[in-house]
Amino acid sequence: MLVAVRRRVFHYLETIGDYVSLVIDVFACMVKRPPSWELVREQLYYIGVMSLAVVAITGFTTGFVLAAQSFYQLGEKGMAGVTGVLVGKAMITELGPILTSFMVTGRVGAAMCAELGSMKVTEQIDALHSMAINPHAYLVAPRFIAGLFMIPLLTIFSILMGIFGGYLIAVTLFHMTPVAYFDPMHLHITFFDLATGCIKSFIFGAILVTVCCYRGMRTSGGAAGVGQATTQCVVMSYVLILVADFLLTMGLNMVRRAFLL
Secondary structure, eight states: OHHHHHHHHHHHHHHHHHHHHHHHHHHHHHHHSOOOHHHHHHHHHHHTGGGHHHHHHHHHHHHHHHHHHHHHHHHTTTOGGGHHHHHHHHIIIIIHHHHHHHHHIIIIIHHHHHHHHHHHHTTHHHHHHHTTOOHIIIIIHHHHHHHHHHHHHHHHHHHHHHHHHHHHHHHHTSOOOHHHHHTTHHHHOOHHHHHHHHHHHHHHHHHHHHHHHHHHHTOOSHHHHHHHHHHHHHHHHHHHHHHHHHHHHHHHHHHHHHHHO
16 A cells, blocks of 8 residues: 555656656757747647637626626625626636636647647657657747747637626626726726736646646557547646646735735
8 A cells, every 4th residue: 555655656756857847848948949930820820819719708708607696696785886896807817817728728738738649659759859859849849938928818818808798798688887887997906906817827828838748748558548648638737727826816915915015
């Protein structure tokens, strides 16, 4: 029993070390010789433009639900006027970054892992090594740069769609005036809220790209291994994003309180 537990602990520690080594190597490759613009542009289009539809639908429908729940829960207490503030705060600080990263992980991250996993089991990555090409620089770095750039932009787009979706529901279904929906926002939504959403989306983008690429490049076992690696990378990305969200929320609010005091 103790031997099995020890082996499992050592396996987890080895995996963490291997993952950190990959991230460090990717940063080193980006500093020494940034990837070509053609590779980065392709990933910018694939991660960003191709994800606009799913991000728009997710943000829009989330705004619907937030506005409806806020109005129903607070309307009977005479606080329906804060519907816009609740929608805006929730989308900017939590739901926008989280849902965007989840959608991109499911649409792009899984595809990254499957693509790199297929290259690994068919020995294409070994072929790159034999040609003195660093796979981290050629395969991971362009995806990493594109993810860091596009995930925050997609998050902003999702936030705007969520606020607009909440506005449509509040005005058309609950007969709120546009002034009642938008006016309280500039009083209660601060620069700290905007910074929180941007920082979270940046970190989430780094997590999902590196985890999915790492799992893809460590795939083994043929076609079955590719499918298993794809499932594991999505689940692990979700878990790490949720853990990072909690830690970032606590850390950023502690920093805010320290500066306020």
